[in-house]
Amino acid sequence: MGTRAQVEIKRIVERLADAISEHRLPPGARLTEAKLVEVLGANRNHVRAALQKLASEYKVVTIVPNRGACVAQPTIKEAKDVFAARGIIERSIVELAIANLTAKNRNRLLKQLEKEDGAIKRGERQEMIRESGNFHRVLAQVAGNEVLDELLAGLITRTSLIIALYQETPNVQCSIEEHQALVDAILAGDRGQAQYLMDEHMATIQRYLLLDERPGEVDLQAALSES
Amino acid sequence: MGTRAQVEIKRIVERLADAISEHRLPPGARLTEAKLVEVLGANRNHVRAALQKLASEYKVVTIVPNRGACVAQPTIKEAKDVFAARGIIERSIVELAIANLTAKNRNRLLKQLEKEDGAIKRGERQEMIRESGNFHRVLAQVAGNEVLDELLAGLITRTSLIIALYQETPNVQCSIEEHQALVDAILAGDRGQAQYLMDEHMATIQRYLLLDERPGEVDLQAALSES
DNA sequence: GGCGATAGAATTGCTAACAATATTTTTAGC
DNA sequence: GCTAAAAATATTGTTAGCAATTCTATCGCC
Structure with missing residues (x-):
């Protein structure tokens, strides 16, 4: 890929990774392509490539087919x-x-x-x-x-x-x-x-972390059966 | 990205990674997009994405801007x-x-x-x-x-x-x-x-590896001055 | 009033055509 | 015959537009 695109994608990846690292983007936050294009002043293709990378390489973004990207929520x-x-x-x-x-x-x-x-x-x-x-x-x-x-x-x-x-x-x-x-x-x-x-x-x-129980993936039936 | 494309890119990545791992593709071998499209029966966009991934994530492919991809030659x-x-x-x-x-x-x-x-x-x-x-x-x-x-x-x-x-x-x-x-x-x-x-x-x-000297980046002048 | 279906809007996914760059071949000049 | 410029070819890079899917809001029905 062209050196220009490469640099641009890297820029977007770093911006997003930093925002996630520094807790400006919370887990679960939706990352709409159009919004990112607007905010970052970038090309949609570059945004898409960056999201791909953040998902497959860094695993800090989750991409659901046809539904878009959001900040990951690791188990x-x-x-x-x-x-x-x-x-x-x-x-x-x-x-x-x-x-x-x-x-x-x-x-x-x-x-x-x-x-x-x-x-x-x-x-x-x-x-x-x-x-x-x-x-x-x-x-x-x-x-x-x-x-x-x-x-x-x-x-x-x-x-x-x-x-x-x-x-x-x-x-x-x-x-x-x-x-x-x-x-x-x-x-x-x-x-x-x-x-x-x-x-x-x-x-x-x-x-300082709560890694004992599991908040996500709650069994609704079990949780509500005695209420 | 669509689940179909995701799977397809993964397929190409694995095909290429395996070929490199199993020494069917030697270091330095050129990886022309058009050839890969033909051989793998794939879309060019998918091939491109796969090459990107092999370069940035696995580091077994080197991409030179405007010149294409080849199997990497690590130092x-x-x-x-x-x-x-x-x-x-x-x-x-x-x-x-x-x-x-x-x-x-x-x-x-x-x-x-x-x-x-x-x-x-x-x-x-x-x-x-x-x-x-x-x-x-x-x-x-x-x-x-x-x-x-x-x-x-x-x-x-x-x-x-x-x-x-x-x-x-x-x-x-x-x-x-x-x-x-x-x-x-x-x-x-x-x-x-x-x-x-x-x-x-x-x-x-x-x-069993020759990791002592450095074959790549030979100084041509020094190597040929006494011939 | 609640539930489900349908139409519209928003968003993502895909492709194909076009542009830019590098490599090779040809051609002209010395 | 060799060098160098110039055209031709091949390859990669980019973009815009369309297609497919999902989400949202409105409407009809029970």
Whole structure:
């Protein structure tokens, strides 16, 4: 496909993915092609291609034939699988990052922490969400494995959507303190501690989620039979 | 997108991915839209969409604007990253598979081994390649994490392409003996041994690859200056 | 008044024709 | 005979319009 279209589709994908990640587009929100064309100032074909990609690659959009697209509502099983997969990748990224520490990489990590800190101090909620996600991307880039970085990028987006869907309190996703401690352990080269902190970090995020029961797909008969 | 188109695109993607995995389409092979339309009996739009997907999602196709698509030729860095990522995921899948062992799952693993064995005895080269890849998919399904399964599926396809590009001797990708030993360890619930065998299995595959120098991007001047 | 059917509107899905770009072949000039 | 420009061909990229489907609102009937 033409380089122009490619770039345009990527733009739309990122706009939508960001909006979903930052909880501006809630799970279940309808994504009408015509509306997106209007809002994004884009070609309908490009919008369609972007929606396809968000559905088949990132899984943050659901497309029902002849009925259009909407922001996905992952099942609890899927949510758990995503977190498990992400945990596995994050864990190995920590290990690689420690093995791959250079002066430049140390700097990148510290700079990222500063960015997050700045966002918090300024009270910019959406910037906070974005930067706390970026932290994990930076870590992946420090690790130096582009494939893992890409896989993680997808899982982070999915994670954000899951948080929007299942969080019990409207809190932010990652705490800066945990990121700080993690960087300390990485810079100190303490692999065991760093991996422990990452595991805990992932567990903390999940702890604030309601992944025990299943709200969707309720059995109406059972739910109403005793009313 | 319509369910019909979706299915059709998937069909084309799978046909092409299989052909690449099984080394019927060599790295660098041109994929002309018109030819594919003719050979696959498909609509050009569907072919285009499939090529897009193979390029952006699976990374086994390279699309040059206004020049069309061809089978990708991953760099050595990319090849190494893919193997590293796959190793990490395979390792964790082994662990999950052991934790998730049921009678049904035991059966699936044994059945898969039989299939591979049958293919070898029958001497069907392409079936051998396919089934030895399927082994890893079955293992992932036994592990029960669909997200990991999907991530692995992509990495297996990419691995196959890398093997086609960098193998020094035209051998098959996985040895049935190693699969056999791996299943034994898993069925015995021996996590340490199973993970060790999986690590070794991945290392064995890489050992037959030429990932030390870099053939692509040759410096013509240097190469020919003394001739 | 509630339920179901039918017509209209909105939305998505598909296709085919046209435009832009790259590659190959031909032709003219040296 | 070789080089380089120019036409011809082949291939990809883009768009607009039509077709199919679903949703919504109105109307008739029980």
